[in-house]
Amino acid sequence: MSEQAGPVAALEVTPPSQLASTGRAAELAQLLQGRRGERHIVALQDFPDPDAISCGLAYREIAHRFGIAADLVYDGQISHPENRALVNLLGVPIQQYEPEMDLETYAAAVFVDNQGSTTHLTDRLKEAGVPTLAVVDHHDPDDVLDPIFSDVRPMGAAATMFVEYLSSGELLTLERNNEHHTRLATALMHGLHSETDGFVHARAPEYRAAAHLAPFIDPDLLEEVLCVQKSHATLSVIEQALHNRVVRNGFSVAGVGYVRWAERDSIPVAADFLLTEENVHTSVVFGLLAEEDGREVVSGSLRTHRPTLHVDEFLKRALGEDLRGRPYGGGRSRAGGFEIDVGFLKGDEDDPNQQAMKWALFDRRIRRKLFRAAGVEELDEICGPDEE
Template identity: 45%
Template sequence: MSAIDDYPVLEHPVTRTGAKAAALQPRLADLKVAALRQCLERHQGDRQLVILQDFPDPDALSGAWAYKLMAQQYEIQCDIVYAGMLSHQENIALVKLTDLPVQRWPLSIAQNKDLSVYQGVVFIDNQGTTSHLTCLLHSADLPVIVVIDHHSGQPHFGAEFVDIRPHIRATATILTQYIQAGLLNLDPSITQHVKCATALMHGLRSDTNALQQAQEEEFLAAAYLSRYYDPQLLSAILQAARSKSVMDIIERSLRNRLIHNNVSIAGVGYLRYENRDAIPQAADFLVTEENVHTAVVYGIARDEAKGLEMVVGSLRTTKLTFDPDEFLKEALGQDSQGRYFGGGRSLAGGFEIPLGFLTGNQEDSTYADLKWQVFDQQIKHKLLERIDPRS
């Protein structure tokens, strides 16, 4: 058995620098392509479940679609699913305008699904820690076949193939590289291929702030996709209007922001669970303020149908030396099972903190106000302690 069969987990060689690392990249890329091709060949004819984070973004949606098309070359049928909501206006437009084949599986529906029809699970743009479906799949003893992500590494479930590259700015970039390597031959005469290429272009564009934070890999991927994508379709996706609820939350973040050491922190109070994508949009807006390099926005999201509440937050930064993953993990810590409440990638991060026993009593406005004050002050304190230990 070859070394690549023994060790299919191929991550960025962070311990190597300079010319050695540069020389290693082509070889690593070839090994990754070979390993994924072998993995797909081993599972020819299977049916797989592709899991996205609960609130999938364009990077996740497009990457999952690209994987599905690649797997089809090996007669592997994939169902792309997520447990949460599509609430960001661009995400809704992306799915509707491209007919992107994704299904919403809330836990109430997923629990009644016959999971025995699947032979394995695939995680794209996540590692299972941001999906409420993970525990259900684990209890069904479904093996994890593939993990492809650009976020910092998390404990995973012994997947056959793992490609985690935190130095890459978008998972769409990684999938485009696999396509370029021949795992899928894009054909501009096939409508589905054109729409997928457009989705990938949107994915890498959205995760690099319209390519302003792109690196060489993203520009090379975009150059390749430019032969196949539909500019008019992408323009229509990007022109989706912000809803009034999103604008209200952005306004709240402006009104409540606290700026300390060039970091803007804003609590926006309560919001509906389906509007939680307004949080990262507010962070995107606050980080554009003069003399601000990092913005953190958070609020308590209520899922009234399930009677659940959780603090959700997003971080955006323009400071290249700022590590969102390290900052949020150290500031917010872990739960009783050792899972971090927050994490991130280059220039962006997010967090979720369940309220547990304190959930509920929405009809009591005094109690709700007190609860928000406690969480608002506690989160601000933890963040400020990391920004300036003397504060």
């Protein structure tokens, strides 16, 4: 009779994704090793969210270890109160693009949480002859840029990817009682929290990332950032969305009319709110924004908890692309957005009737395109007659 084997100690197996990330971290470390003394621009999307801001801060800290200066730049606005609180309370060194900035002083550009299609900096950097060094993003591939280093994977957050880099030990090792590392860990935790709806939609990589960050964060500071109250303007947009929403087949679509540029982030907040309604699995909210330079855009956000809806594919199919071949919309799992330039219909007319007519045109057309892509048949009933 053979001797029974004793208990076998459990082996800790490193997930394949983490092994791949360690390889990417080593690759990035080798690349940065040869770029010492340079100055890089970290190009964030025009309206940077906590995920983008925290990733930009992570690259800045990593670059500093390799003797590289890095500036976080965006060409839009930080309008969401929570995002402003993140920047202000953590003292994130981020700057808005100004026409007088000399982009030619940068040796390379790094894009985090975007691939160049959601920032006006892409064209500006190309015109200035600034090469793209790296792209780190968790959305579906856009193929807009041709970087030396690319890490584009379908993850819950771009912050997850940077935490994997940090945990590999190849680029930067977080230390307790280091003010910069505490600030970075807190920002990345906020990025994870924001991008996964408070970890409701987090997966194993996000939980591992949070566990790695936990010993280094400032919980009181994180709570202060998360508890920022909604503005009156944001509540007004939510009210408009509730009043104007049309629900069909689980899709809730609402146009909220003209929205002040400074309150742009009230649109995704309203989309999040509509998603809480009973029997709604997908919400879309959109409004018309006017920039200070006269440019007008229709900006919208989509939110869903329907696992079978491929957000990126849905928005690209519904809204199409511009004359340059760039999609008007795109996204990731459970969330997406779109921006459509008003073009020659833009104007600074003060006539309320003309403004109402212009908004009615865009409201009808966008509703029709979204509901058609969703397979809703009674388009004339809910959107008005087709004038295409």
